[in-house]
Amino acid sequence: MPQMPGLIKGLGVTAKTAGRTLFPKRGWKTLIPAPQQGAVTVQYPHEKEAPPDRARGVIALHEENCTACMLCSRSCPDWCIYIEGHKVKAPPRRAGGKARTVNKLDRFDIDYALCMYCGICVEVCPFDALFWSPEYEYSEPRIADLLHDKDRLGEWMETVPDFEDYESGSEQKVRKVPR
Amino acid sequence: MNELLALVYWQETAIKLGVALAVIPTTSLILVYLFLFKMMAFMQSRLGPNDTGPYGSLQLIAEAIKFLQKEDIHPSQADRRVFRMAPVVVLASTFLLYVVLPAGPDAIVENLDTGIFYAMAVSSLSVLGILMAGWASANKYALLGGLRAAGQLIAYELPLILAVMGVVIQAGTLNLQGIVVAQATGEIFGWGAIGHPFILTQFVGLFIFLIAAQAELTQTPFDMPVAETELVGGFHIEYTGFRFLLFFMAEFGTAFAFSALASVMFLGGWWIPGFDVDDNILNILGPGVMLGKILLIAFLIFWVRFTYPRLREDQLQKFAWKFLIPLSLVNIVLTGVFKVVF
Numbered sequence: 001m002p003q004m005p006g007l008i009k010g011l012g013v014t015a016k017t018a019g020r021t022l023f024p025k026r027g028w029k030t031l032i033p034a035p036q037q038g039a040v041t042v043q044y045p046h047e048k049e050a051p052p053d054r055a056r057g058v059i060a061l062h063e064e065n066c067t068a069c070m071l072c073s074r075s076c077p078d079w080c081i082y083i084e085g086h087k088v089k090a091p092p093r094r095a096g097g098k099a100r101t102v103n104k105l106d107r108f109d110i111d112y113a114l115c116m117y118c119g120i121c122v123e124v125c126p127f128d129a130l131f132w133s134p135e136y137e138y139s140e141p142r143i144a145d146l147l148h149d150k151d152r153l154g155e156w157m158e159t160v161p162d163f164e165d166y167e168s169g170s171e172q173k174v175r176k177v178p179r
Numbered sequence: 180m181n182e183l184l185a186l187v188y189w190q191e192t193a194i195k196l197g198v199a200l201a202v203i204p205t206t207s208l209i210l211v212y213l214f215l216f217k218m219m220a221f222m223q224s225r226l227g228p229n230d231t232g233p234y235g236s237l238q239l240i241a242e243a244i245k246f247l248q249k250e251d252i253h254p255s256q257a258d259r260r261v262f263r264m265a266p267v268v269v270l271a272s273t274f275l276l277y278v279v280l281p282a283g284p285d286a287i288v289e290n291l292d293t294g295i296f297y298a299m300a301v302s303s304l305s306v307l308g309i310l311m312a313g314w315a316s317a318n319k320y321a322l323l324g325g326l327r328a329a330g331q332l333i334a335y336e337l338p339l340i341l342a343v344m345g346v347v348i349q350a351g352t353l354n355l356q357g358i359v360v361a362q363a364t365g366e367i368f369g370w371g372a373i374g375h376p377f378i379l380t381q382f383v384g385l386f387i388f389l390i391a392a393q394a395e396l397t398q399t400p401f402d403m404p405v406a407e408t409e410l411v412g413g414f415h416i417e418y419t420g421f422r423f424l425l426f427f428m429a430e431f432g433t434a435f436a437f438s439a440l441a442s443v444m445f446l447g448g449w450w451i452p453g454f455d456v457d458d459n460i461l462n463i464l465g466p467g468v469m470l471g472k473i474l475l476i477a478f479l480i481f482w483v484r485f486t487y488p489r490l491r492e493d494q495l496q497k498f499a500w501k502f503l504i505p506l507s508l509v510n511i512v513l514t515g516v517f518k519v520v521f
Contacts, residue, residue, distance in 0.1 A: 007487070014486045018221040040224045 060156035207431035249420030268308030283465030324413020328404035
């Protein structure tokens with residue numbers, strides 16, 4: 001029976017894990033069962049997990065940077081981004097210049113019931129208008145409420161963490177999150 | 180019965196029936212909470228249910244209420260009568276097992292002369308229920324699960340019975356009370372302080388019995404009939420709500436019954452060293468001792484369950500026919516020889 005040592009070792013592993021979970025304390029306190037400290041899991045509703053900064057929790061929109069170019073909407077695999085806009089005259093950038101035409105955003109909705117968190121929209125945005133935020137607590141009892149409009153998406157901007165520094169010696173400038 | 184409590188037959192039967200009806204759901208409750216919820220969680224470094232009631236102990240009540248609320252769904256192609264009957268047949272086999280389990284000198288529902296034979300016979304009834312469920316569900320996964328269950332339970336019925344044979348030879352009786360008495364009055368080389376629990380001479384039998392019981396209960400390493408990852412639940416795939424609850428209760432009720440059988444046959448049952456075998460106090464203390472021994476055996480069963488991954492179907496059959504059955508036959512032969520020699 002060549003399998004026997006492995007089988008017995010397996011029983012030992014599970015028993016040891018159970019012991020460590022139930023009696024995590026050292027010394028004479030070992031006898032006090034304290035699974036709350038022994039378990040490696042996060043007891044979610046009672047304590048919150050801290051997701052990493054780059055976690056894909058929710059997509060935030062910086063409305064001023066958006067030009068309604070539709071790149072994100074067209075690249076979305078689920079077609080869950082809805083954009084509507086209209087053109088408005090804007091004052092010239094320098095005195096004496098020609099008046100400009102800019103796109104004004106009327107509607108920017110992301111339907112998180114459809115979103116699959118691929119992040120292509122964030123990658124494809126050429127104007128730094130979309131950012132990942134690690135927030136994850138936005139479930140809703142009604143599925144229709146998962147459609148976040150541009151005000152709601154704008155509120156997420158506060159939770160976007162700053163970009164981390166690149167490794168030393170990198171020529172690239174660190175991107176800034178518009179605040 | 181003793182003189183203190185002289186009851187008419189129907190009164191006695193009613194009391195026994197009430198106790199049995201209360202005991203069976205409670206046993207599965209204890210096993211599921213203690214082992215399936217808590218011990219499994221600790222073995223995986225989790226906490227398990229901890230919000231419902233103190234230490235999550237009411238979780239199973241909540242789950243039962245949840246099951247009762249669910250819609251009773253029949254598949255449109257199902258054979259409705261057989262489909263409805265199947266969980267009842269499985270649960271009936273569990274209930275019938277409890278008839279012969281002794282918990283004290285008089286604490287037994289019916290003291291049958293062929294107790295262990297009867298227990299083995301009714302425990303294999305559940306195969307019928309499982310096969311009925313698999314066939315009547317009109318679902319290919321359920322049918323596969325049912326067939327696997329049939330093949331597995333037939334293959335492991337043999338080592339189970341052959342493992343019991345050794346104990347029967349040694350005790351000289353099929354009666355479960357008789358087996359307990361034989362262990363209580365037995366002696367180890369002339370020393371009778373703790374009687375003679377058959378685990379000392381029948382450890383091979385216990386080993387085979389535990390493995391075969393594991394397979395009979397379709398617990399993991401041997402859970403191909405209900406394999407979630409390949410058969411999405413096997414024979415109970417189409418069952419919802421109350422009918423699923425019946426299957427669930429039967430599974431753990433039978434686990435408890437098999438642990439009880441093992442503790443009666445190998446660990447000395449309800450007898451406590453130092454007491455007379457027919458001492459009336461054992462009717463009160465006996466069930467407690469039994470519970471401790473049962474939980475010990477159940478711990479072994481669930482420990483194995485949470486440790487090992489599932490076997491393949493051919494490995495399972497090979498293990499039964501090429502290893503367990505020859506081993507148990509050798510065990511019987513050796514037991515017989517020693518019985519005659521000594």
